[in-house]
Amino acid sequence: MKSALALLKKDFSSEIRTRYAINSLGMFIVVTVSVILFSIGNEKINEYLTGGLFWVVVFFTSMSGLSRAFVSEEERGTALTLQLLAKPESIYSGKFLFNVALVFSMNLIIAVLFSLLFEMFLFKNLLLFVFAFIVGNVGVAASSTIIAAIIAKAGSKGTLYPVLAFPILLPLILTLIELTKQAMDGNTVSDSSVELAVLFCYDVIMISAAYLLFDFIWKD
Template structure:
């Protein structure tokens, strides 16, 4: 990839980062959602000991919906502010896609870290016995969530029911990633070995490895419409 392309990608990424830090609306809403959801779960299960499988499933429900709340704004904000046309004129489709993708990966990783920390803090009896598996799961999960939904956020940007449509379209595409993520999370809680986690790690890597180039190929047609 040429230096000029990298600079344009960084420019889009930097624009989104500065815009989010300036308004802080989306991040504040997502943090409130995460805190409220985890607190309600903790209150509901106050007298119950959550087993590793159930805990892994609940954590991934939180990760999924926090990502839906954050990533859905990637292209919707451009339509709302009327800046989509400026991006089409002044930069390449490649820069727009990869700049948005990088921002979404960073956002997902931040949300996943915060969600996991809050979840473990409130569920104090839950112990991560294999921290490396848990950390790798969060990294690959962030990559997968972003790569699986960046294109969808471009598709729904002009729809009338953006909020409802985004998770409906995203869930079937993200299902393989979620299943693998739950498996890895459960292993990290149970103290499983890396050999047990290998197949799920490979699935999550392959998932992003297939979806990123496929989404990039399709992005030109969607963005130019």
């Protein structure tokens, strides 16, 4: 755990030095949202569509940003050093925590942008959306971290990442879109307990599977 926190700190300081996420991911979000705005023009779109678009933007931003966790280590050639210094579990935990932080800050920006730019992006039950948002973000971070670890070891890193991550993230995203709809309709938390339970199970399964399997990817 201690080494996981140390790794997290190291990633944060390297992030502050290069400002990769702030510069390119922030710009990526702005670009994607403005493409959506241009394509909508003056049309009135209904609220469910904004909910769907929100998760589309989240998906593509994660796909462009989260693979860096392991790819950057391979590119800089620091993967071997890391392998010597820390246990695989703590490496996964460190990277996972960093990705959770990244996903949360990214998605907060996207959510703020959406609520500023789209009048229809309104929730009758904000609490349900916040729940879905938190649990969903953890799920996105968990599965994209382990896929990033696979990608870092494979060739053709850029294109393969969304291809591999999409089927894994699909149950998560479908449930999240459903939940967003329900939050817009004003369902109470107990009304949508089934979907929330599905999300929660997904998180638990994904994190435990990733912990068990990370060893095998990291070793060679």
